[in-house]
Amino acid sequence: MLDNIKEFASEFFVTGDPLIYGADVSIGLAMIAIITVLTYFKKWGWLWREWLTTVDHKRVGIMYIIASILMLFRGGVDALLMRTQIALPDIQFLEAEHYNQIFTTHGVIMILFMAMPLMFGLFNIVVPLQIGARDVAYPFLNSLSFWMFFFGAMLFNMSFVIGGSPDAGWLSYAPLSELSHSPGVGQDFYIWGIQISGIGSLATGINFIVTILKMRAPGMKLMQMPMFSWSVLSSCVTIIFAFPILTVTLALLFLDRYLGAHFFTLDGGGNPMMYVNLIWMWGHPEVYIVVLPAFGIFSEVVATFSKKKLFGYKSMVFAMMIISVLSFFTWLHHFFTMGSGADVNAFFAITTMLIAIPTGVKIFNWLFTMFRGRITFTTPMLWTLAFIPCFVIGGMTGVLLSVAPADFQFHNSYFLIAHFHQVLIGGVAFGYFAGLSYWWPKMFGFKLNEKLGKWAFWLWNIGFYVCFMPQYFLGLDGMTRRVSEYSWDMGWGPLNLVSTIGGFLMGIGFLFQVWQIAHSIKFMERDTTGDPWNGRTLEWSIPSPAPLYNFATLPQVKDQDDWWEDKQRKQQGLPSLKTPQPIEPIHMPKNSAIPFIKSLCWFVAGFGFVFDWLFFAIPGMIGVLICMLVRSFSYDTDYYIPVDEVKRTEAALRGTN
Amino acid sequence: MASQQNHADAHGAHDGGHGSLKSYVIGFVLSIVLTIIPLVLVLNDIVEGTAAKVVLLVTAFLQFVVQLVFFMHLKEESKPRYNLMSLLLGVLLVLTIVIGSVWIMTYNKVG
Amino acid sequence: MQERKMRLSPREAAHTEVGHGGHSAGHHGHDEHHEHEHESLKTFGFWLFLMTDCILFASLFACYLVLHGNTNGGPTAEELFEMPGVIAETFILLTSSFTSGLAVLAMHKKNLKGLITWLAVTVLLGASFIYLEVDEFLKMVHEGATISTSAFLSSFFTLVGTHGLHVSLGLCWMIGLIFQLKRHGITPVTMRKVNVISLYWHFLDVVWIFVFTIVYMMGVM
Numbered sequence: 001m002l003d004n005i006k007e008f009a010s011e012f013f014v015t016g017d018p019l020i021y022g023a024d025v026s027i028g029l030a031m032i033a034i035i036t037v038l039t040y041f042k043k044w045g046w047l048w049r050e051w052l053t054t055v056d057h058k059r060v061g062i063m064y065i066i067a068s069i070l071m072l073f074r075g076g077v078d079a080l081l082m083r084t085q086i087a088l089p090d091i092q093f094l095e096a097e098h099y100n101q102i103f104t105t106h107g108v109i110m111i112l113f114m115a116m117p118l119m120f121g122l123f124n125i126v127v128p129l130q131i132g133a134r135d136v137a138y139p140f141l142n143s144l145s146f147w148m149f150f151f152g153a154m155l156f157n158m159s160f161v162i163g164g165s166p167d168a169g170w171l172s173y174a175p176l177s178e179l180s181h182s183p184g185v186g187q188d189f190y191i192w193g194i195q196i197s198g199i200g201s202l203a204t205g206i207n208f209i210v211t212i213l214k215m216r217a218p219g220m221k222l223m224q225m226p227m228f229s230w231s232v233l234s235s236c237v238t239i240i241f242a243f244p245i246l247t248v249t250l251a252l253l254f255l256d257r258y259l260g261a262h263f264f265t266l267d268g269g270g271n272p273m274m275y276v277n278l279i280w281m282w283g284h285p286e287v288y289i290v291v292l293p294a295f296g297i298f299s300e301v302v303a304t305f306s307k308k309k310l311f312g313y314k315s316m317v318f319a320m321m322i323i324s325v326l327s328f329f330t331w332l333h334h335f336f337t338m339g340s341g342a343d344v345n346a347f348f349a350i351t352t353m354l355i356a357i358p359t360g361v362k363i364f365n366w367l368f369t370m371f372r373g374r375i376t377f378t379t380p381m382l383w384t385l386a387f388i389p390c391f392v393i394g395g396m397t398g399v400l401l402s403v404a405p406a407d408f409q410f411h412n413s414y415f416l417i418a419h420f421h422q423v424l425i426g427g428v429a430f431g432y433f434a435g436l437s438y439w440w441p442k443m444f445g446f447k448l449n450e451k452l453g454k455w456a457f458w459l460w461n462i463g464f465y466v467c468f469m470p471q472y473f474l475g476l477d478g479m480t481r482r483v484s485e486y487s488w489d490m491g492w493g494p495l496n497l498v499s500t501i502g503g504f505l506m507g508i509g510f511l512f513q514v515w516q517i518a519h520s521i522k523f524m525e526r527d528t529t530g531d532p533w534n535g536r537t538l539e540w541s542i543p544s545p546a547p548l549y550n551f552a553t554l555p556q557v558k559d560q561d562d563w564w565e566d567k568q569r570k571q572q573g574l575p576s577l578k579t580p581q582p583i584e585p586i587h588m589p590k591n592s593a594i595p596f597i598k599s600l601c602w603f604v605a606g607f608g609f610v611f612d613w614l615f616f617a618i619p620g621m622i623g624v625l626i627c628m629l630v631r632s633f634s635y636d637t638d639y640y641i642p643v644d645e646v647k648r649t650e651a652a653l654r655g656t657n
Numbered sequence: 658m659a660s661q662q663n664h665a666d667a668h669g670a671h672d673g674g675h676g677s678l679k680s681y682v683i684g685f686v687l688s689i690v691l692t693i694i695p696l697v698l699v700l701n702d703i704v705e706g707t708a709a710k711v712v713l714l715v716t717a718f719l720q721f722v723v724q725l726v727f728f729m730h731l732k733e734e735s736k737p738r739y740n741l742m743s744l745l746l747g748v749l750l751v752l753t754i755v756i757g758s759v760w761i762m763t764y765n766k767v768g
Numbered sequence: 769m770q771e772r773k774m775r776l777s778p779r780e781a782a783h784t785e786v787g788h789g790g791h792s793a794g795h796h797g798h799d800e801h802h803e804h805e806h807e808s809l810k811t812f813g814f815w816l817f818l819m820t821d822c823i824l825f826a827s828l829f830a831c832y833l834v835l836h837g838n839t840n841g842g843p844t845a846e847e848l849f850e851m852p853g854v855i856a857e858t859f860i861l862l863t864s865s866f867t868s869g870l871a872v873l874a875m876h877k878k879n880l881k882g883l884i885t886w887l888a889v890t891v892l893l894g895a896s897f898i899y900l901e902v903d904e905f906l907k908m909v910h911e912g913a914t915i916s917t918s919a920f921l922s923s924f925f926t927l928v929g930t931h932g933l934h935v936s937l938g939l940c941w942m943i944g945l946i947f948q949l950k951r952h953g954i955t956p957v958t959m960r961k962v963n964v965i966s967l968y969w970h971f972l973d974v975v976w977i978f979v980f981t982i983v984y985m986m987g988v989m
Contacts, residue, residue: 214809
């Protein structure tokens with residue numbers, strides 16, 4: 001009996017690596033610490049009522065952001081472990097197998113569990129406030145999306161200490177990811193972790209399209225909508241058409257592994273190349289999904305800190321919408337080398353180059369917005385300024401890669417690695433960091449410390465170039481991605497060492513960001529104006545943090561940059577264009593525990609499928625169905641906030657003005 | 658949330674009209690006819706090869722249109738026609754996925 | 769929403785139906801408007817969900833079209849498919865799409881009994897569709913044609929099975945809705961739910977047309 005348990009435990013838990021034991025201990029300690037603190041301060045009820053069951057978009061957004069920062073930490077540690085292993089030739093720091101796991105989890109976590117939730121967090125916090133709405137279209141679904149993401153991410157991360165991590169690369173190409181080549185459970189964690197969180201992403205996409213199209217404040221025409229909301233719309237359009245492909249691809253891989261189907265296997269007539277084709281039909285649009293909102297953030301930041309209207313508003317809108325459609329026509333450029341005919345390669349090379357056109361348009365729009373503007377160099381503006389050259393270089397190397405014959409040389413080399421990190425860090429990460437510091441005061445009612453923010457910015461920015469510029473040359477020297485060891489005579493040592501130093505600089509930059517947040521929570525003054533940056537759009541017209549119902553009376557919109565125009569009129573002593581509205585009872589959704597419980601059931605079911613434990617999987621699925629039924633049969637889901645309560649809240653919030 | 662109904666274009670959400678018995682009956686009869694045509698033509702080998710494929714796909718597409726117009730009342734949607742726009746984009750991408758995959762994979766056949 | 773508001777009389781409900789046209793800002797007190805707009809918001813979201821489902825089926829169709837020739841020495845489409853059953857399934861599903869439309873029609877006439885009856889007919893037709901499909905699948909499995917026989921059969925069972933799963937879920941949902949209609953009657957909320965499920969049902973019919981055409985008809989051609 002005891003032996004059986006021992007044997008089970010040795011397979012169930014990941015053993016043998018001191019790094020992982022260290023992680024086990026720290027995970028255990030962190031959990032004990034959290035439980036102790038919550039119990040000691042009697043905060044369990046508060047946590048449940050105020051956060052776990054909330055349907056308030058602002059709180060959901062904050063939870064997304066907290067989770068994504070934790071994931072950024074994990075993905076970042078993965079990156080530094082990798083950079084340490086290849087800093088110099090012949091280092092014996094990580095075993096090859098462990099290295100494979102780490103580059104796999106680094107990619108998955110950074111894209112799906114860091115960039116996506118950080119993006120959704122900003123969607124949630126900003127979009128309803130920006131368009132003058134009181135919540136998203138489906139607050140219940142919104143909370144469900146978050147918890148699906150959260151439990152999916154937990155399931156994926158669990159593989160680190162239980163069962164073993166996936167190690168077939170971030171897109172898990174078949175046949176390597178098939179049972180024949182990856183018999184362990186790591187690959188199943190990959191499938192279920194991503195599948196569960198993917199359903200959440202899809203729902204978020206639908207939610208925000210409806211919110212933006214149908215819930216704008218009275219008078220706000222589409223062509224007066226703030227640019228960030230436009231970017232969210234274009235990103236969500238891409239989400240709803242791309243994510244189902246991912247769902248199918250992973251489901252088919254699951255059928256291969258679980259039921260012995262032959263979609264992508266080497267035997268039985270399966271075709272592994274179909275997997276590559278399918279996954280990139282999602283994978284390429286995914287890149288645009290994460291970068292489009294960053295473009296929106298830059299547009300807001302540039303306009304605010306140049307004190308000018310965004311240049312070329314219409315062209316920006318068209319550029320974004322064109323990118324979101326065109327992104328579905330370029331997927332093959334990820335596998336030019338697979339051996340499709342010249343006609344196929346030529347078609348996709350051209351579509352890829354076409355995408356550079358709308359992107360170029362945007363760059364000029366931002367530059368012209370700054371032209372003759374009164375620029376203030378705040379942290380969000382610094383991130384934006386650094387983004388422009390970085391993204392231009394990344395875009396140019398992208399155009400180089402899009403030349404199909406040349407791609408045969410660059411394919412899977414460090415040139416490619418440098419290219420996509422340049423657009424993903426320089427574009428996406430810089431953009432979200434800009435957004436985070438720009439909207440931070442709206443979320444919490446105080447600014448982030450500028451001095452520490454600038455330290456973090458410079459460390460990231462310098463670290464980035466030190467890390468990735470050498471990689472272009474390494475790629476041209478023939479270093480391929482995913483190598484875990486190389487010998488002295490390859491001559492890659494010096495550039496790799498430089499690159500690793502750059503990686504650690506970015507790591508220090510992250511520590512500065514954490515310090516910045518901690519420091520600001522403790523020492524920064526409260527912002528009582530609600531408009532600390534002298535902003536242009538509606539979110540700055542209400543107190544920070546926004547009350548539960550956001551707007552006591554719905555704003556009436558007349559202009560693009562309505563809040564700014566309003567302030568200008570006031571300054572010039574002109575009467576406001578708005579007639580004051582009487583406060584009326586506000587219709588709001590009730591909190592619900594179902595999203596949390598349902599996602600937990602998904603987690604249990606996913607865990608059961610990973611280990612093929614039907615005694616977990618079946619109850620989990622039944623739980624999911626029961627949650628759906630309960631929700632369908634409950635008709636009492638909303639309530640009204642009475643007028644005097646709204647008046648009291650407003651008086652308390654605005655009284656300090 | 659729900660108190661947001663007063664917008665410039667919130668009314669587009671209304672799912673159009675709801676048809677009449679007549680339109681449902683016409684739709685039903687058309688869809689039956691459009692099913693019988695390919696059955697008769699193809700199973701009795703009246704048309705073969707490419708011609709048969711064309712007949713099959715054209716009748717299937719017409720059925721799709723019949724369902725949209727007579728059953729889903731897409732025509733009666735009020736402006737702005739977001740339902741129609743999303744459908745058109747959806748159809749474009751459906752075709753891209755199917756035709757694109759088949760085109761790419763003709764070069765990568767195994768087995 | 770308070771219970772009081774949920775039990776609109778048919779006349780009041782009809783009022784909400786026509787009353788969405790020309791109200792200006794500041795009508796927060798008008799719950800019927802609220803409810804109507806709220807529900808139509810949900811219908812639009814469901815339409816978008818159907819678009820995502822189109823993409824899901826498109827991916828499965830793409831797989832089928834790419835892999836259907838890879839029979840791995842196992843049975844081919846021509847050997848396997850028995851058209852009489854499939855033709856019966858097709859006409860049953862077409863008819864159920866029509867009857868779900870009649871249910872919506874009855875609903876707009878505030879005819880609760882007719883609505884429930886037509887929904888029940890639709891459920892029965894849907895259930896017989898599923899019965900025939902399961903029967904067809906079982907026969908195939910009996911002949912040794914399973915999901916793991918060949919890439920062709922993997923993609924066949926997955927595509928057709930996914931459609932069948934959608935229909936089955938729709939059946940459970942419709943049954944649940946019948947109970948809700950009995951309890952709450954025709955209200956803006958239940959009206960939206962009936963509208964949504966009938967959209968879903970027509971959508972599944974459209975998908976089946978393409979399954980029928982591309983998988984079965986082209987398979988035996």
